[in-house]
Amino acid sequence: MNKKRFWTALTAVLMLFISTYAEENITLANVFGRPLQWCVGVETSPAFVPGTTAFLKGTNPKNSAVHNSLSGTLRTNFSFDKNSHDGSLYTNVYQGIGIGALSFFHHNLMGTPISAHVFQGAPILHLNNRLWLGYEWKFGAAMGWKKYDVNTAGSNAPVSTSVTAHMAFGLRLNYSLSANWLMTLGIEASHYSNGNTSIPNAGVNSIGAIAGVSYLLNAPKEKKHHSKFEPDTDNHTKWFYDIMVYGSWRKKVVCVGSNDDIPQIIPGRFGVLGFQFSPMRKLNQWIATGVALDVQYDESAGIAPYWVEGSFHDNVKFYRPPFIKQLSTGLSAHAELIMPIFAINAGLGFDILNPKGNKRFYQSLTLKTFVVRNVYLNVGYRLGNFNDPQNLMLGLGIRL
Numbered sequence: 090m091n092k093k094r095f096w097t098a099l100t101a102v103l104m105l106f107i108s109t110y111a112e113e114n115i116t117l118a119n120v121f122g123r124p125l126q127w128c129v130g131v132e133t134s135p136a137f138v139p140g141t142t143a144f145l146k147g148t149n150p151k152n153s154a155v156h157n158s159l160s161g162t163l164r165t166n167f168s169f170d171k172n173s174h175d176g177s178l179y180t181n182v183y184q185g186i187g188i189g190a191l192s193f194f195h196h197n198l199m200g201t202p203i204s205a206h207v208f209q210g211a212p213i214l215h216l217n218n219r220l221w222l223g224y225e226w227k228f229g230a231a232m233g234w235k236k237y238d239v240n241t242a243g244s245n246a247p248v249s250t251s252v253t254a255h256m257a258f259g260l261r262l263n264y265s266l267s268a269n270w271l272m273t274l275g276i277e278a279s280h281y282s283n284g285n286t287s288i289p290n291a292g293v294n295s296i297g298a299i300a301g302v303s304y305l306l307n308a309p310k311e312k313k314h315h316s317k318f319e320p321d322t323d324n325h326t327k328w329f330y331d332i333m334v335y336g337s338w339r340k341k342v343v344c345v346g347s348n349d350d351i352p353q354i355i356p357g358r359f360g361v362l363g364f365q366f367s368p369m370r371k372l373n374q375w376i377a378t379g380v381a382l383d384v385q386y387d388e389s390a391g392i393a394p395y396w397v398e399g400s401f402h403d404n405v406k407f408y409r410p411p412f413i414k415q416l417s418t419g420l421s422a423h424a425e426l427i428m429p430i431f432a433i434n435a436g437l438g439f440d441i442l443n444p445k446g447n448k449r450f451y452q453s454l455t456l457k458t459f460v461v462r463n464v465y466l467n468v469g470y471r472l473g474n475f476n477d478p479q480n481l482m483l484g485l486g487i488r489l
Contacts, residue, residue: 124169124170124172124173124176125167125168125169125170126167126168126169126170126171126176126305126306126307126308127165127166127167127305127306127307128164128165128166128167128168128183128185128271128303128304128305128306129163129164129165129303129304129306130163130164130165130166130271130273130301130302130303130304131161131162131163131164131301131302131303132161132162132164132187132189132273132299132300132301133159133160133161133162133299133300133301134159134160134161134162134277134297134298134299134300135157135158135159135297135298136157136158136159136160136277136279136295136296136297136298137156137157137295137296137297138155138156138157138158138193138293138294138295139294139295139296140154140155140156141247141291141292141293141294142247142291144198144246144247144291145247145293149198149246150197150198151195151197151198153195153198155193155194155195155198155199157193157194158191158192158193158194158295158297159191159192159194160189160190160191160192160204161189161190162187162188162189162204162301163187163188163189164185164186164187164208164301164303165185165186165187166183166184166185166186166208167183167184167185168181168182168183168184169182169429178374179211179428179429180212181211181212181221181223181263182209182210182211182212182428182429183209183210183211184207184208184209184210184429184430184431185207185208185209186205186206186207186208187204187205187206187207187208187227187229188203188204188205189203189204189206190202190203190204191203191204191231196235197235198235198246199234199235199293200233200234200235200236200251201233202231202232202233202234202253202281203231203232203233204229204230204231204232204255205229205230205232206227206228206229206230206255206257207227207228207229208225208226208227208228209225209226209428209430209431210223210224210225210226210261211223211224211428212263213260218265219264219265220262220263220264220265221262221263222260222261222262222263223260223261223263224258224259224260224261225258225259225261225275225277226256226257226258226259226433227255227256227257227258227279228254228255228256228257228456228468229254229255230252230253230254230255231252231253231254231255231281232251232252233251234248234250234251234252234253234281236248236249236250236251237249237289246289247289247291247292247293248281248282248283248289248290248291248292248293249283249287249288249289249290250283250286250287252283253281253282253283253292254281254282254283254284255279255280255281256279256280256281256282257277257278257279257280258277258278259275259276259277259278259299260275260276260277261273261274261275261299262274262275268305268308269304269305269308270302270303270304270305271302271303271304271305272301272302273299273300273301273302273303274298274299274300275298275299276296276297276298276299277296277297277298277299278294278295278296279294279295279296280292280293280294281293281294282470282478284337284339284470284478284480284481285339285340285478285479285480285481286337286338286339286340286358286481287340288340288342288354290340290478327370327371328368328369328370328371329368329369329371329377329488329489330366330367330368330369330488330489331365331366331367331369331381331486331487331488331489332365332366332367332486332487332489333364333365333367333467333484333485333486333487334362334363334364334365334484334485334486335362335363335364335365335467335469335482335483335484335485336360336361336362336363336483336484337360337361337480337481337482337483338358338359338360338361339358339359339361339387339389339479339480339481340354340355340358340359341354341355341359341389341392342354342355343355343392343393343396343407343446344393345393345396345401345405353401353402353405355389355392355405355407356403356405359387359388359389360388361385361386361387361388361480361481362385362386363383363384363385363386363482363484364383364384364385365381365382365383365384365486366381366382367379367380367381367382367423368380368381369423369425371427374427375426375427375428376424376425376426376427377424377425377427378422378423378424378425379422379423379425380420380421380422380423381420381421381422381423381436381438382418382419382420383417383418383419383420383421383438383451384416384417384418385416385417385471386412386415386416386417387415387417387444387447387479387480388415389415390410390414390415390417390443390444390446390447391410391414391415391444391445391446391447392407392410392415393445393446394410394445395407395408395409395410410444414444414445415444416442416444417440417442417443417444417447418440418441418442418443419438419439419440419441419442419443419449419451420438420439420441421436421437421438421439421451421453422436422437422438423435423436430458430459431456431457431458431459432456432457432459432465433454433455433456433457434453434454434455434456434457434469435452435453435454436452436453436454436455437450437451437452438450438451438452438453439451447473448473448474448477448479449473450473450474451471451472451473451474451479452471452472452473452475453469453470453471453472453482454469454470455467455468455469455470455482456468456469457486463487463488463489464485464486464487464488465485465486465487465488466484466485466486467482467483467484467485467486468481468482468483469481469482469483470482
């Protein structure tokens, strides 16, 4: 993995998470001119680690299975004051930054990664004035893994880079102990992966409990009464159009030989370049659906038939395929959750044109961070048939 490029992208994400308010063109200068409520808190999460690889099950230099993890996190976040215009529209919606440490109780096998991530949460159901059920997602980077060592015979660590992406989603029961104190209990699933930028890339998963407490730094002295905010539908276009370009790099495993049965890790990394055009229609203030035209060029796609006979392992070689043989074009259906600053987009697609050997059925999950009105930074991942890692989607988009 190119660490310089990774750190550049991570820094951009951490800086941009507070940069704008997607619907109303609020920039960094005027976000903090609005009434905000700030929280600081701590969380801990004991979790179960499924044995998704032989390494985690115990086939490793220590002959010891990895079943559990424990993390601790320091967090800060802000929400809009409930008595303000934005707070009445996005009640209890919050976004922030967390720094945490993760232990698998096997430092020599897994390391002790440190996670830096952005997060956002919102209520799903208000049970009463103090108790509400909500969701929260996280996205960031985990640094400090004990990565794969090619010189260790019989060892195939689940990660092959010292830095991976960190993604998580959880359900949380939040209870207001007082005007300043909030207690949280919930469950959370996490995934750590390098996005197929290096091999092996089996990744690490966990599912566990969440327990936390947070303190509201500037709780309102008294509650004001305002009428319910009704969106001005004349100022919110029903249709919008996203145009995005993205790129990435990836590793590739190809089966070659007379019977196409000898898997080869191809040396080096391959570039990926993509384009997406998405007409989307808002169903309401928070949800949009639509379709997309997806065009992607993958420098590693469709190369198996161009194998140079007799070349294997570190010296395996391929002739360069024609451009059209490495191009895929597909149509996909999308649903998008639109919130302050961020939008989360999930897609299911099918390639009409695709390189030989690639999966036609593909999926994508992306996070859009709005830099200014109508311009967003895109970070996402594309899979084939839900289990075949393809590539990251690091790009820039325009919303018209």
